[in-house]
Amino acid sequence: MRERNIRSSAETGSGSGGTGDEPVPFMQRLLDNHWLLLLLGVAIPAVLYVIWGVMEVAQIPLAQ
Amino acid sequence: MADATLFRTCPDTGLPVHLPAQRLIKANAVAGVLALALGGLQGLMVALTRWPDLQLLPAEAFYTMLTGHGLNVLLFWIIFFEVAILYFASAILLKSRLAAPNLAWVGFVLMAVGALTTNYAVFQGDSSVMFTSYVPMRASPLFYLGIILFAVGALIGCFIFFATLVIAKDEKTYEGSIPLVTFGALTAAIIAVFTIASGAIILIPTLLWSLDLIPEIDPLLYKVIWWAMGHSSQQINVSAHVAVWYCIAAMVLGAKPLSEKVSRMAFLMYILFLQIASAHHLLVEPGISSNWKIFNTSYALYLAVVGSMIHGLSVPGAVEAAQRRRGFTRGAFEWLRKAPWGNPAFAGMFTSLVYFGFLGGISGVVMGAEQLNLIMHNTLYVPGHFHATVVAGTTLAFMAITYLVVPLIWRREIMFPTLAKWQPYIFGLGAAGISLFMMGAGTLGVSRRHWDINFTDAALSFSYPDTAFLMMALNGLSGLLAAIGGVMFVVIVVSSILFGKKRGDDAAETNPVIGVGGGQAVASYGSEGTLKLPGTMILVGVFFIAFFLYYWVNWKYLSEVWPLS
Numbered sequence: 001m002r003e004r005n006i007r008s009s010a011e012t013g014s015g016s017g018g019t020g021d022e023p024v025p026f027m028q029r030l031l032d033n034h035w036l037l038l039l040l041g042v043a044i045p046a047v048l049y050v051i052w053g054v055m056e057v058a059q060i061p062l063a064q
Numbered sequence: 065m066a067d068a069t070l071f072r073t074c075p076d077t078g079l080p081v082h083l084p085a086q087r088l089i090k091a092n093a094v095a096g097v098l099a100l101a102l103g104g105l106q107g108l109m110v111a112l113t114r115w116p117d118l119q120l121l122p123a124e125a126f127y128t129m130l131t132g133h134g135l136n137v138l139l140f141w142i143i144f145f146e147v148a149i150l151y152f153a154s155a156i157l158l159k160s161r162l163a164a165p166n167l168a169w170v171g172f173v174l175m176a177v178g179a180l181t182t183n184y185a186v187f188q189g190d191s192s193v194m195f196t197s198y199v200p201m202r203a204s205p206l207f208y209l210g211i212i213l214f215a216v217g218a219l220i221g222c223f224i225f226f227a228t229l230v231i232a233k234d235e236k237t238y239e240g241s242i243p244l245v246t247f248g249a250l251t252a253a254i255i256a257v258f259t260i261a262s263g264a265i266i267l268i269p270t271l272l273w274s275l276d277l278i279p280e281i282d283p284l285l286y287k288v289i290w291w292a293m294g295h296s297s298q299q300i301n302v303s304a305h306v307a308v309w310y311c312i313a314a315m316v317l318g319a320k321p322l323s324e325k326v327s328r329m330a331f332l333m334y335i336l337f338l339q340i341a342s343a344h345h346l347l348v349e350p351g352i353s354s355n356w357k358i359f360n361t362s363y364a365l366y367l368a369v370v371g372s373m374i375h376g377l378s379v380p381g382a383v384e385a386a387q388r389r390r391g392f393t394r395g396a397f398e399w400l401r402k403a404p405w406g407n408p409a410f411a412g413m414f415t416s417l418v419y420f421g422f423l424g425g426i427s428g429v430v431m432g433a434e435q436l437n438l439i440m441h442n443t444l445y446v447p448g449h450f451h452a453t454v455v456a457g458t459t460l461a462f463m464a465i466t467y468l469v470v471p472l473i474w475r476r477e478i479m480f481p482t483l484a485k486w487q488p489y490i491f492g493l494g495a496a497g498i499s500l501f502m503m504g505a506g507t508l509g510v511s512r513r514h515w516d517i518n519f520t521d522a523a524l525s526f527s528y529p530d531t532a533f534l535m536m537a538l539n540g541l542s543g544l545l546a547a548i549g550g551v552m553f554v555v556i557v558v559s560s561i562l563f564g565k566k567r568g569d570d571a572a573e574t575n576p577v578i579g580v581g582g583g584q585a586v587a588s589y590g591s592e593g594t595l596k597l598p599g600t601m602i603l604v605g606v607f608f609i610a611f612f613l614y615y616w617v618n619w620k621y622l623s624e625v626w627p628l629s
Contacts, residue, residue, distance in 0.1 A: 031328050032241050034229055034250060037335055041254035042261065045292070045339035049360055050262065053288040053343075053352065060284075060351045 066161040066235065075572040076472055077315075077583030084165035085155035089148045089473055091172055092221075093466070096144030097557060099179060100459070103136025104550040111498070111543025116517060116533050118540065123515045127192035130513075132183060134195025138454060139214065139297060140179045145462050146252060146304045147175070147221040152469075153249035153307065154228035157587045160237040163227035171220030178214030181206050194513065196294060199270060199281045208271035215260045215267075222253045222260070241589045244321050244328065245314070248307025251331040256300045258339055262292035284351055295342035301454055302372070303334050305416065305461035309379045311586055312413040312465055316404060318581035319386035322378050324591045330378070333371030341365045341428070347437040354434065361432040369429055376421050376607065381600040383414070385592040396599040408478075409577075412464025412488035419492060420457030423499050424449060426611050436618050439625055442513075445506025452499035455546070460492050463553050470557060471577045476564030484556050491549025497542025505535035507621070 030036065071080045106129045112120040113129075121129060155162040162168065184206060185191040191203035229250070232238055242250070266289040272278045310327070313319040321327040343360035346352055387399030404410045427449040430436050440446070467484065470476055478484050510517055510532050517536060519526050572578070 027329070028241070028325070031247070031332060034226065037250070037332075038226070038254050038257060041251075041335040041339075042258045044336050045258055045296070046261075048364065049340045049342060050265075050289060050292050052356055053346075054285065056352045056356050057282065057285050057288060 070161065074472060074583070075569045076576065076578045077587070079156055079583055079587055080159050081473075082155045082161045084168075085151050085162035086473055088162065088165065088168050088172065089151050089156075089469070091169075092144045092148035092151070093469060093473075094561075095172070095176055095179070096141050096148065096462075097466075097554060099136045099140035099144060100550070101554050102183070103133050103141055104547060106130075106133035106136065108543055108547040109133075111540050113515065114517070115537050115540030117537065119516070124189070124192065126515045127194065128186060128189055131192050131194050132186045135182055135186065135211075136179075137459070138195060139211070140175075142301055142454070142458060142462075143214070143218050143256075143297070144175065144179075146256070146300060147171075147218060148469075149304055149308065149465075150221060150225040150249050150253055151228075152473075153246045153311075154225050154232065157243055157246050158228070158232035158238050159587070160228055160232035160235065163224050163231050167220060168224045171217040171224065174217030174220065175214050176217075178210045178212070178217060180210070181213065182210030185210060196290065197270075198290075199273070199283050199286045202274055205271055205274045208267050208274055212264065212267055212271060215263050218256065219260045222256050225249065225253050238587075241324075241328075243587055243589055244324055245307050245311040245586055247328055247331055248303055248310060251334050252300045252303035252307065254335050255296055255303055255339055259293050259296040259300060262289055262296065266290050266293065284349060287346060287349065288352075291342040291345045292339065295345060296339040298450060298454055299334070299338045299341065301458040302338065303331065305420070305458040306331075306372075306375050306379075308461045308465050309375070309413050309417055310382070312409050312461075312468065313379060313382050313386070314586035315468055315577075315582040316407060316410045316413075316579050317383060317386040317390075318579045318585045319382040320585050320590050320592045322381045322385065322592050322595065322597075324589055326374060327378050330371035330374035333367050333374075336367070337364045338368040338371070341368065341432065344432045344437060347434050348441045357434055362434060365432050366429075369425075372421075372425055376417070376425070377600065377604050379417055380414075380603060381595075381597045382592060384597045384600045385594055388596075396602055400599055406485050407467075408484045408488050409464045409467040411485070412460050412467070412492070415488060415492045416457055416460035416464065419460065419496050419499070420453060421607060422610060423496060423503075424452035424457050426614050427452060427499075427503060429611075430615060430618050436622055439618070439622050440503075440506050442511070443506035444502045444510045444512050446512055448499050448502030448504075448506055451495060451502060456492060456495035456499055460488060460495065463491065464488060466553075466557055468577055470560050470564070471567050471571075474561050474564075475567040476560050477567055477571070477575065478556065479559045479564050480556050483552055487549055487552040487556060491546055491553060494542050494544070494546025494549050498539055498546060501535045501539040501542060505532050505539065508532040508535065510536070 066082075070083050072083060073079070074081050109121055109129045110126065110133055112118050113126045151162060151168070154160065185204045186207065188204060191207040193201040193203045193207070197203055197207070229242065241247075266286060269278055270281055270286070273281050310321060340360040343357055347357050347361065383403065384399045387403060392399040392402045403414070427445070431440060431446070431449055467478060470478055506512070508529055508531060510528055517528055517532065
């Protein structure tokens with residue numbers, strides 16, 4: 001039922017929040033939260049790539 | 065609250081256009097095209113030098129041109145144009161005023177001063193450190209300072225975009241969710257923030273090192289962090305040009321994404337995982353564990369690849385659905401045969417999609433596999449790959465949308481329309497040739513950065529197979545073809561802006577550039593909601609077969625160059 005309402009919302013071009021009483025699904029709320037997306041888009045690669053990568057380099061023993 | 069006198073209504077799209085935003089879009093697009101003209105000329109000289117029978121430039125000039133080429137086209141052209149796209153996708157598509165136009169001008173001036181400063185440093189001849197500028201090679205402090213200024217300006221542009229989203233939401237200029245093109249631009253802006261932050265982390269210390277204020281920079285540390293900027297900057301391109309594909313399909317054909325939700329999920333995959341593809345540049349570095357390398361490439365990167373595959377289905381699928389709505393329903397491919405191939409905006413968009421997917425996408429996944437990477441790492445295969453993504457993909461897509469921007473934003477007719485019809489094909493073929501032949505030469509082992517593949521002054525002689533020399537000659541010819549296409553683009557655009565016939569309000573009827581419903585489709589949330597797309601499914605099947613075969617061939621090749629018994 002909820003899926004049908006979401007589809008209806010998308011097809012009419014109203015997107016989230018355009019249908020009044022229906023609860024907005026979690027994923028749509030996530031995708032509409034631009035600041036949270038910014039946080040995730042910076043934090044995830046910062047941790048997985050930069051911080052983890054710098055830790056790898058920092059653990060290389062210095063030549064004697 | 066928006067001042068109504070600062071808006072005009074576009075007769076073609078029906079969208080209100082914020083005039084300060086329009087001026088900024090123009091300024092950033094012009095700066096981008098100037099950077100493209102200079103960087104493209106430098107690229108031609110690089111290609112003609114790499115053609116062994118010509119070897120146009122001496123070694124020092126070659127590295128100077130290679131450095132300038134990389135910076136002008138990979139950073140300055142692309143990011144100037146992307147800032148223009150951010151302002152278009154926020155202020156224009158959301159029917160909003162642009163946040164803080166004066167601050168946006170400060171950002172533009174910083175970017176322009178930064179680009180000029182870095183170019184000045186490069187042309188001085190003492191900063192031929194190439195785009196990557198690996199330490200301990202040291203450039204002039206002005207080289208790093210220019211890039212930092214440019215990055216700060218671009219960061220201002222990103223936050224102007226975010227602030228415009230906030231204004232549009234507060235002032236209720238749109239309902240519900242932002243349109244998909246704006247969401248694609250949001251993805252590009254988020255990746256840009258990560259990119260610029262990474263650049264600041266490594267380039268500010270490097271500037272201090274070049275001023276002798278810091279004794280040394282660890283080369284491996286530099287590489288890890290620099291690539292978070294260097295490769296992620298190209299991921300901004302991917303997000304932006306995918307948004308441009310959706311934008312052109314919507315404006316020219318009134319096409320909506322097959323499923324707005326699914327396409328937004330694909331962009332989310334980019335936001336979360338695309339940046340870490342940077343790790344493929346470090347796959348042969350000693351000292352970094354395979355855990356880090358494999359997680360960041362062969363595992364998490366594939367989530368972003370899934371996003372690209374979704375777009376690869378959704379964009380041609382949206383075109384097919386729109387064409388079928390217009391009555392082109394015979395067989396699997398009438399929609400494709402009768403697509404507007406004479407419209408340079410559509411032709412550039414669709415060929416960019418094909419080149420990006422088949423050449424750039426497949427080769428990127430192959431390079432991202434740690435084992436396969438061994439057979440092409442630091443060879444010409446790498447620039448071959450990114451010429452497929454950035455030149456045949458991004459640049460061609462940006463050229464394509466320029467054919468809409470000039471009539472809609474400048475209100476000028478495109479001059480030399482016959483030339484304009486051919487331009488995307490000529491430039492695209494040249495760019496695809498560069499990519500293919502560089503990848504071919506790289507597969508045969510030709511080094512990525514060496515001026516002379518004959519190694520004429522080397523103590524120990526070495527020669528590549530004859531086929532490698534043929535590849536380099538074909539690369540030179542392709543470079544010439546791309547340069548001709550590039551010159552055509554610059555001539556058409558500059559002439560149209562300066563001397564093109566003014567586009568009156570009745571031009572939307574007499575000479576339309578927007579398809580029926582195009583303005584509504586691009587600026588609203590909505591889906592086609594169908595998967596009855598036989599032609600697109602066949603095309604996607606062909607893509608997967610090509611993908612599988614190329615992947616398999618490379619494993620076969622690896623087994624031959626690296627025999628295990």
